[in-house]
Amino acid sequence: MSAYPKEYRNPLKKARGLGSAQHGVSHWWVQRVTAVALVGLGIWLVSLVLRVLHADYATARELVARPWNAVLLIAFVVTAFWHAVLGLQVVIEDYVHTRWKEAALLIAIKFVAVLAALAGLLAVLRIALGA
């Protein structure tokens, strides 16, 4: 066994390890697809907020409980948090150059986004189902 060389890896493998992790295309593409969805969902959200703005509590709840509004709100929450995580990830990767801080921030934004999105979804479902 001791006859094996210490280094098994071809130098080329090492050089490749410094390059792409192969996740870039999917990140780029998902960010664009969510962006296209958010063009429509974002404009719709503004219109919903404008309708809720001067409404009383019961009217606001009734508006959100309507099936189409509830569905579009859920679509908005999922898409927007997803798009936000992808965008914040790029900003963190660009500007945070201390490895442990970078990793901690990347994990933290995902935890916060998933928790907030799930809480928002449960809220919409409670309103829509009258619970």
Added chain:
Amino acid sequence: MADTRRPLSPHLSVYRWQVQMVTSILHRATGIALSVGLLLVAWGLIALAGGEERFGHFTAFVASPIGIILMIGWSWSLFYHLCNGIRHLVQDGGYGYEIVQFVRSSWASIIVSLLLTALVWAWVLKMGAGA
């Protein structure tokens, strides 16, 4: 990540001021602002599901002076990120890369986003006066 020998973001001070630089920075800044704003959307939905009293706390915050300043900031951030996002999607399609077009579309993102923000707040004030 300084030890990986990957190229890092260029240092800002090597460029002279130009509008394309501002739109790029603003796209990131408004993206970060909107990520925080998403948490407010989640809070609003959770409060609406939680009952009239909790929703009252939420609307009281939004209608407070700080809340209104934040809402103005977020509404412009949304419209700017929307306009400039559409601009970037068009550029992803390979269009608008002539320098003249690039500068013109940068200004269009800024001016249209300001107009839309003014329009929405004019609407809010008009509805508020009518109610």
